[in-house]
Amino acid sequence: MHVAFRFAVAFAAAFGLAAAGSAGAYHTRFVAENCNYAAPTPTSTITRDGSAQVALRARYEGYQWAGGCWNDNDRDDSPGDPPENASTGGEGGDCSGFTFKVWRESLNEGDAGFYQWGMLRDVHGPYTAARFKSGDGAPNVTVSKSVLLKMDALASTGHIGMIYAKNADGTDQIIEAKGESYGTNIWTRTYRGDSSYSGVRRTGWSS
Amino acid sequence: MDNDRHFRRPTSLSFSFRLLRRPDLLGLLLGALAGLAAIGAAGSPGGPRGGGDGSPPALAVTHLPPLLTVPGEPVELRYDVACLTLPAGEEDEVCHPAGSVFVRAGAAGPFRELALHEEPGAAGDRFVASVPEALRTSPTGFSYYAVFRAPSGETVTHPAGGARAPQRSVPLDGVRTIDLGTHRFGHTRAAAARVAEASWGSGPGQVGLEQGRNLPPIGGASFDVDRSGAVHVLDEANRRLLRWRPGARTPESIPLAINGTLADLAVDEEGALHVLETVGEGREQPFLRTFGPDGAARGRIAVAEQGVQVRVGPDGPLVLEQPSGQWMPATSGGRPLTTAEQLAGGRAGRQLRGGGEVVVLRHANEVRLALVSPSGARRSWRLTSETPLAEVQLAEPLGDRLVVVVRVYTDERDEFLVAVLDRTGLVERFSLDSADWAETAPLSRFRLLGSSLYQLGSTPEGVFVSRYDLEVR
Numbered sequence: 054m055h056v057a058f059r060f061a062v063a064f065a066a067a068f069g070l071a072a073a074g075s076a077g078a079y080h081t082r083f084v085a086e087n088c089n090y091a092a093p094t095p096t097s098t099i100t101r102d103g104s105a106q107v108a109l110r111a112r113y114e115g116y117q118w119a120g121g122c123w124n125d126n127d128r129d130d131s132p133g134d135p136p137e138n139a140s141t142g143g144e145g146g147d148c149s150g151f152t153f154k155v156w157r158e159s160l161n162e163g164d165a166g167f168y169q170w171g172m173l174r175d176v177h178g179p180y181t182a183a184r185f186k187s188g189d190g191a192p193n194v195t196v197s198k199s200v201l202l203k204m205d206a207l208a209s210t211g212h213i214g215m216i217y218a219k220n221a222d223g224t225d226q227i228i229e230a231k232g233e234s235y236g237t238n239i240w241t242r243t244y245r246g247d248s249s250y251s252g253v254r255r256t257g258w259s260s
Numbered sequence: 261m262d263n264d265r266h267f268r269r270p271t272s273l274s275f276s277f278r279l280l281r282r283p284d285l286l287g288l289l290l291g292a293l294a295g296l297a298a299i300g301a302a303g304s305p306g307g308p309r310g311g312g313d314g315s316p317p318a319l320a321v322t323h324l325p326p327l328l329t330v331p332g333e334p335v336e337l338r339y340d341v342a343c344l345t346l347p348a349g350e351e352d353e354v355c356h357p358a359g360s361v362f363v364r365a366g367a368a369g370p371f372r373e374l375a376l377h378e379e380p381g382a383a384g385d386r387f388v389a390s391v392p393e394a395l396r397t398s399p400t401g402f403s404y405y406a407v408f409r410a411p412s413g414e415t416v417t418h419p420a421g422g423a424r425a426p427q428r429s430v431p432l433d434g435v436r437t438i439d440l441g442t443h444r445f446g447h448t449r450a451a452a453a454r455v456a457e458a459s460w461g462s463g464p465g466q467v468g469l470e471q472g473r474n475l476p477p478i479g480g481a482s483f484d485v486d487r488s489g490a491v492h493v494l495d496e497a498n499r500r501l502l503r504w505r506p507g508a509r510t511p512e513s514i515p516l517a518i519n520g521t522l523a524d525l526a527v528d529e530e531g532a533l534h535v536l537e538t539v540g541e542g543r544e545q546p547f548l549r550t551f552g553p554d555g556a557a558r559g560r561i562a563v564a565e566q567g568v569q570v571r572v573g574p575d576g577p578l579v580l581e582q583p584s585g586q587w588m589p590a591t592s593g594g595r596p597l598t599t600a601e602q603l604a605g606g607r608a609g610r611q612l613r614g615g616g617e618v619v620v621l622r623h624a625n626e627v628r629l630a631l632v633s634p635s636g637a638r639r640s641w642r643l644t645s646e647t648p649l650a651e652v653q654l655a656e657p658l659g660d661r662l663v664v665v666v667r668v669y670t671d672e673r674d675e676f677l678v679a680v681l682d683r684t685g686l687v688e689r690f691s692l693d694s695a696d697w698a699e700t701a702p703l704s705r706f707r708l709l710g711s712s713l714y715q716l717g718s719t720p721e722g723v724f725v726s727r728y729d730l731e732v733r
């Protein structure tokens with residue numbers, strides 16, 4: 054009985070401590086330990102396919118509210134972050150930070166030029182999903198959804214994702230930073246027909 | 261999951277032997293280890309990896325298949341290829357993979373190799389091949405697959421099943437063309453009945469919303485209606501299923517051990533619940549999980565690719581998967597299939613329990629639909645529209661008819677258009693409010709049971725399922 058009691062006490066203590074440690078696992082210090090603030094490299098041209106390649110490097114990585122730094126190891130290095138907490142310093146972009154880096158835009162909203170940001174450069178950019186939806190910033194314009202092309206975006210007031218490919222059933226494969234439970238990946242979505250979403254295009258592609 | 265770092269564990273044999281002589285310490289140790297094991301088991305994702313040795317592929321291929329063609333139109337096979345091995349900073353370069361497409365008339369016989377050419381004027385690695393007329397005009401259509409070779413020597417086949425499960429294109433001879441004209445928004449049909457209803461929340465009879473207050477709402481991920489008429493709503497935020505028996509005002513709650521997220525749901529003839537998750541751990545593939553009607557777990561299968569939809573086919577659950585763009589079986593005779601077996605069973609159309617397949621192709625403002633047998637299209641339709649058409653939410657046979665639900669949209673509005681088609685053309689059409697305040701799995705908003713069409717809808721107040729009775733005699 055004595056052993057059983059000690060077993061129960063120890064079980065509860067270990068379970069509690071381990072669970073607490075797990076819940077606190079979002080303090081991975083990913084940004085602090087991995088990311089940088091290097092200046093972007095201005096580039097003369099970018100292509101839609103090139104931006105798709107940039108986006109694919111973030112595939113299987115994490116999601117961080119207000120974030121914009123990831124590596125390319127195909128796993129979320131900061132799983133379980135609480136949602137909508139910008140201070141957790143976890144891996145990944147959020148939807149608009151991801152789009153900003155993939156579209157290779159400037160922090161200066163009046164500059165429509167192209168800037169290559171390193172994956173580990175922690176930058177979100179000046180635009181929220183709602184601002185992308187409105188076509189804010191010199192590089193961005195709104196476009197009718199029926200004519201969207203690869204790497205154009207569909208944006209609502211709360212989310213933005215880029216078109217990676219079209220499917221036979223009329224859905225789109227969207228590459229997006231979806232949320233903490235999702236990370237960054239390609240998923241089939243129906244944003245195109247959803248009236249809460251608008252078409253947005255980064256201008257100036259060379260092809 | 262590294263939960264062990266918080267604890268000091270015995271590391272020497274002598275210490276372990278001392279423990280055996282100290283029952284009080286032994287109890288403490290066993291208790292601590294059991295506690296850790298319980299956490300580890302709950303948090304470990306486990307499961308097989310999705311592809312090969314788990315290393316990332318060198319190439320990513322996308323392709324929109326010309327599944328249904330009309331006589332006289334040119335047919336080109338186009339592929340976008342992304343080289344995943346380009347160094348960072350050189351993403352706008354091309355890597356010039358080599359590619360061939362293997363084509364044959366119909367669905368059997370030897371394949372003929374066609375060279376894929378880099379698309380003129382394209383800045384990226386884009387390839388195209390024209391299908392020769394002899395193959396294009398074959399009454400049984402043609403089947404094909406493509407193989408790309410990266411500069412590193414690695415090859416990628418699309419669809420992944422290759423010669424065992426090529427993509428198939430079927431000609432639409434005798435197709436019925438229906439001009440839908442310009443859609444009139446705001447003239448929607450009222451439901452015959454609201455058969456299920458729940459407010460948002462985590463209490464009894466409520467359905468949970470996912471994500472935070474600043475992100476688009478996700479909730480009531482999917483639903484299905486079983487043959488008894490019971491409505492099942494997947495409440496993945498609360499890790500459960502809510503089931504409304506016919507006529508019931510309140511649902512039963514069935515706990516489900518699922519991860520979500522934006523999962524799809526299909527209920528089979530025996531009431532088993534098939535839940536298709538869409539998020540795996542890292543490069544691991546998501547799972548198709550099966551539960552008994554009481555929620556007891558029956559097993560899980562790692563789907564071969566990215567699962568989009570799950571439906572019940574003639575021999576168990578079928579999963580629509582990307583990037584192959586094919587319906588793949590998950591089981592055979594009740595036995596879970598391996599990844600290779602799933603890929604080898606890929607088909608362009610969804611196999612129907614009554615035999616044959618239904619094939620869907622939306623292109624611009626046109627939707628093509630066909631009921632297909634091994635010899636070709638038995639019956640086919642083209643819906644053309646002045647108003648843009650988005651996804652085809654549902655295409656289900658109803659006797660010798662086909663019920664179709666497609667989303668109609670402009671930049672400001674959207675509704676669902678329901679069309680009932682038969683051999684003469686359009687039998688019935690009406691519009692439905694999109695009722696999509698919260699996001700669901702992409703193609704999970706409609707189900708057909710008999711001549712009743714069910715819609716999963718949502719508002720800021722909650723989720724509901726409405727029934728519409730089709731005018732079918």
